Amino acid sequence: MEPKGARRESILDLLHDAGGLRPGAVGKVHLESKVPEADIYGVATFYHLLADTTTDVFVCDGLTCRIAGCGSTMKELEARGEKARFVSCVGRCDAAPATWDRRGRPETLSPAYSPSSDQHAIDLAARDDQRYDALGLARDKGGPWVISEMDASGIQGRGGAGFPAAVKWKGVIAQPVKERYVVLNADEGEPGTFKDREVMLRRPHLVIEGLAIAAFAVEAQEIYLYVRGEFGAAKASLIGALDEARARGDVDDRVRWHFVDGHGAYICGEETALLEALEGRRGMPRMKPPFPVESGFRGKPTLIQNVETLACVPAILKNGGAWFRTLGRTAPGSKLYCMSGHVARPGVYEAPLGITMRELLDLAGGAVGTLKAFSPGGASSGFLPASKLDVAMDFRALAVEGSMLGSAGVVVLDDTVDMVEASLAQAVFFEQESCGQCSPCRIGTQLIRQTLDRYLTSGRDPKTLEIIPEVSWGMSEASICGLGLAAALPVKSAMTWFPEEFGID
Amino acid sequence: MSGSKFVVIDGNEVEFREGETILHAARRLGIEIPTLCHDDRLEPAGACRICLVEVEGSRLMQPACAFRTAPGMVVRTNTTRVDRNRQFIISLHLADTVADRDEAEDVSRSKLHDYAAQYGISEGDWPHVESPREGRADDENPFIAFRPDRCIVCAACVRYCDEVEGVSAITLANRGGRTTIATADLRSLDHTTCEMCGGCIAVCPTGAMTEKPALFYGKPERELERVRSTCNFCGVGCQIDINVDREANRIVKVTSPPPGTTVNDGNLCVKGRFANDFVHHPDRLTVPLVREVDGQLREASWDEALDRAVRGLQSVRETHGSDSLAFISSSRCTGEENYLIQKLARAGFGTQNIHQCAAT
Numbered sequence: 001m002e003p004k005g006a007r008r009e010s011i012l013d014l015l016h017d018a019g020g021l022r023p024g025a026v027g028k029v030h031l032e033s034k035v036p037e038a039d040i041y042g043v044a045t046f047y048h049l050l051a052d053t054t055t056d057v058f059v060c061d062g063l064t065c066r067i068a069g070c071g072s073t074m075k076e077l078e079a080r081g082e083k084a085r086f087v088s089c090v091g092r093c094d095a096a097p098a099t100w101d102r103r104g105r106p107e108t109l110s111p112a113y114s115p116s117s118d119q120h121a122i123d124l125a126a127r128d129d130q131r132y133d134a135l136g137l138a139r140d141k142g143g144p145w146v147i148s149e150m151d152a153s154g155i156q157g158r159g160g161a162g163f164p165a166a167v168k169w170k171g172v173i174a175q176p177v178k179e180r181y182v183v184l185n186a187d188e189g190e191p192g193t194f195k196d197r198e199v200m201l202r203r204p205h206l207v208i209e210g211l212a213i214a215a216f217a218v219e220a221q222e223i224y225l226y227v228r229g230e231f232g233a234a235k236a237s238l239i240g241a242l243d244e245a246r247a248r249g250d251v252d253d254r255v256r257w258h259f260v261d262g263h264g265a266y267i268c269g270e271e272t273a274l275l276e277a278l279e280g281r282r283g284m285p286r287m288k289p290p291f292p293v294e295s296g297f298r299g300k301p302t303l304i305q306n307v308e309t310l311a312c313v314p315a316i317l318k319n320g321g322a323w324f325r326t327l328g329r330t331a332p333g334s335k336l337y338c339m340s341g342h343v344a345r346p347g348v349y350e351a352p353l354g355i356t357m358r359e360l361l362d363l364a365g366g367a368v369g370t371l372k373a374f375s376p377g378g379a380s381s382g383f384l385p386a387s388k389l390d391v392a393m394d395f396r397a398l399a400v401e402g403s404m405l406g407s408a409g410v411v412v413l414d415d416t417v418d419m420v421e422a423s424l425a426q427a428v429f430f431e432q433e434s435c436g437q438c439s440p441c442r443i444g445t446q447l448i449r450q451t452l453d454r455y456l457t458s459g460r461d462p463k464t465l466e467i468i469p470e471v472s473w474g475m476s477e478a479s480i481c482g483l484g485l486a487a488a489l490p491v492k493s494a495m496t497w498f499p500e501e502f503g504i505d
Numbered sequence: 506m507s508g509s510k511f512v513v514i515d516g517n518e519v520e521f522r523e524g525e526t527i528l529h530a531a532r533r534l535g536i537e538i539p540t541l542c543h544d545d546r547l548e549p550a551g552a553c554r555i556c557l558v559e560v561e562g563s564r565l566m567q568p569a570c571a572f573r574t575a576p577g578m579v580v581r582t583n584t585t586r587v588d589r590n591r592q593f594i595i596s597l598h599l600a601d602t603v604a605d606r607d608e609a610e611d612v613s614r615s616k617l618h619d620y621a622a623q624y625g626i627s628e629g630d631w632p633h634v635e636s637p638r639e640g641r642a643d644d645e646n647p648f649i650a651f652r653p654d655r656c657i658v659c660a661a662c663v664r665y666c667d668e669v670e671g672v673s674a675i676t677l678a679n680r681g682g683r684t685t686i687a688t689a690d691l692r693s694l695d696h697t698t699c700e701m702c703g704g705c706i707a708v709c710p711t712g713a714m715t716e717k718p719a720l721f722y723g724k725p726e727r728e729l730e731r732v733r734s735t736c737n738f739c740g741v742g743c744q745i746d747i748n749v750d751r752e753a754n755r756i757v758k759v760t761s762p763p764p765g766t767t768v769n770d771g772n773l774c775v776k777g778r779f780a781n782d783f784v785h786h787p788d789r790l791t792v793p794l795v796r797e798v799d800g801q802l803r804e805a806s807w808d809e810a811l812d813r814a815v816r817g818l819q820s821v822r823e824t825h826g827s828d829s830l831a832f833i834s835s836s837r838c839t840g841e842e843n844y845l846i847q848k849l850a851r852a853g854f855g856t857q858n859i860h861q862c863a864a865t
Contacts, residue, residue, distance in 0.1 A: 041687060
């Protein structure tokens with residue numbers, strides 16, 4: 001229990017300033033924050049960028065980077081005498097095999113993206129709009145109009161769950177409590193996903209304007225921008241845009257803006273885990289209900305939205321919700337799709353929601369090699385076989401296939417990929433990134449990874465896989481949050497679509 | 506069922522109470538829902554997931570320990586899905602800890618293994634999970650042992666230390682499968698804010714937290730006899746269960762009665778739980794001693810010893826006056842005993858020099 005006046009929310013920053021979990025750091029942060037030492041240690045050990053004080057270069061061993069040969073990258077780094085280690089994602093699958101250097105090398109822009117089009121809500125290739133016309137419109141026409149346009153747009157949250165955004169906005173404005181917050185979820189970390197990074201780097205004004213409109217519409221007094229720790233350049237881009245908007249008077253000081261760094265934990269992209277991180281705690285998802293719209297940051301009504309969702313808001317207000325709806329084919333809006341793996345031009349492509357995988361592949365220059373399978377929406381979406389190329393890439397159609405659109409991080413696999421190894425890569429990711437709070441996920445992710453290891457070391461004895469169905473059933477039924485609910489999907493879907501590779505028929 | 510004032514659990518109606526969880530509403534109907542991470546003294550964590558039940562209108566099962574009832578809510582605890590989940594959770598935990606019951610209960614009892622027996626889960630059905638949980642093998646504190654291989658990471662100990670004791674000596678540390686119970690910088694507990702109350706042991710459902718002295722003694726708790734008694738270290742009157750090895754006629758450890766059953770609500774302090782090694786100590790006085798003129802102590806009867814004390818006190822009073830005497834009582838005395846000693850001082854010896862060591 002912390003004493004009154006303890007500065008709990010500051011401890012992640014204080015730990016960062018202390019250089020992470022070095023000897024003496026816990027005591028120092030305790031003196032400055034008055035938070036119990038054990039709590040500080042518990043928080044520091046949760047976030048790998050704080051717990052690991054020795055590594056300089058983080059080498060991604062996510063699925064895309066494995067395909068691209070991250071093992072050789074590691075060997076080269078070691079040969080150069082670099083302090084390097086594998087991590088499960090660094091958010092740049094377009095540059096696979098990817099690394100992130102903590103000493104501050106700038107992030108690179110994606111080499112390919114869609115050409116500019118008036119059928120794109122975000123339009124990465126366009127010059128970043130600095131006029132803040134949509135914010136002006138919002139102020140002229142009022143918050144209820146903004147929310148009605150959001151409602152008319154039908155936009156589903158672009159973070160992964162596809163939850164209708166307007167329901168959140170309406171939920172927050174309906175709360176009797178007047179202390180309210182807007183939070184930007186820029187903790188992009190789903191393997192295969194790097195769209196939010198591109199939006200922040202190329203169109204930061206869209207994000208700032210979207211946030212300002214959201215705060216205006218739900219009558220929030222403060223905005224928190226939680227940016228993934230590895231995205232230093234993206235954060236600098238947002239700060240630069242905010243400064244410009246302030247200097248021109250587009251954004252005034254009625255709303256307070258705060259930037260908060262992530263410190264290395266995929267789970268903090270889950271919105272309630274993100275709130276825990278903002279409050280200076282271990283990023284363990286909260287039980288819901290209550291939902292953040294009712295009880296979020298500091299227990300107050302909170303609107304949390306993904307970068308891409310907020311970046312769509314200016315276009316929705318300028319062109320109307322009905323216009324946005326028409327941009328999609330099977331569901332409202334255009335959508336950023338991240339293409340990586342065995343594809344000619346990895347990058348971020350904006351396309352109508354509901355585009356087929358076949359068309360997406362064409363946009364990205366086609367598959368490299370013979371297409372065998374794809375992962376439509378990050379690690380959490382599992383795998384689909386090449387025969388599903390004509391499925392609409394939207395939230396509903398992919399759910400019907402037992403998969404999900406998620407964050408639209410599409411990973412393309414050719415026929416050289418062993419689906420057991422691919423499943424193992426995803427299993428390793430979930431094992432490393434499980435928060436450890438609930439037993440189905442904490443133990444289940446280990447059991448699945450160890451079972452796949454055992455299968456491979458046993459000379460592929462199918463008997464070793466017998467427990468997979470029951471473990472994946474339990475994880476998908478009993479986990480607290482989306483990570484655990486989805487973590488067994490890669491192996492389960494691989495066994496469904498490619499049984500021969502698992503020695504079953 | 507809107508407008509209903511009832512909650513329906515397995516077809517039985519129970520009156521809705523504002524803020525009540527499914528677990529407590531079910532208890533009023535006599536419906537038992539298994540729990541591992543829950544303790545009524547703690548905020549629900551919903552972490553172990555064994556208490557999941559079906560709630561009509563909810564796609565996913567919900568934790569009974571945390572999910573609040575609403576008027577008209579329909580809950581099912583007796584479906585195949587609920588039962589399958591219970592078996593899943595028990596199997597997971599057995600795979601992740603010590604599956605064999607005798608080994609798991611080498612000193613402490615394990616609620617997990619009670620459930621395994623109740624739900625017919627046999628040990629070793631699932632492959633053992635190599636869990637890399639860190640312990641503190643060098644922890645030099647004399648009372649509390651943490652054995653990470655038995656830990657189900659429910660964090661009841663961490664929450665108890667924070668929410669009930671307000672001490673926060675321990676924490677969840679690391680992430681995922683490496684999550685463990687730790688102190689700041691993995692220091693020995695006696696180099697933290699820990700007050701050695703041992704509440705972490707009492708709330709632990711598997712015996713991962715256990716009493717070091719009992720661990721060294723090495724006899725399973727289920728072979729010990731529990732004797733209910735009152736702690737006599739102070740006047741509060743905490744109830745304690747003295748765990749006795751009848752064969753050896755020895756006290757092995759003191760445990761706290763379940764929360765909600767006694768005045769101390771399952772809590773004890775370091776003295777009540779751990780200060781019992783004097784009982785079998787060879788230096789312990791078991792009969793009164795009086796000093797002979799040659800300075801040597803010899804055994805005496807209570808009558809003789811008390812007579813000697815009375816004569817000594819009277820002689821001081823006669824020689825130096827009443828106020829040359831002072832009476833100090835122990836904080837171990839009850840209110841009644843403190844009353845008696847002030848009576849003795851004032852009425853028996855005519856002095857106001859009376860003090861009690863807990864008064865300052």
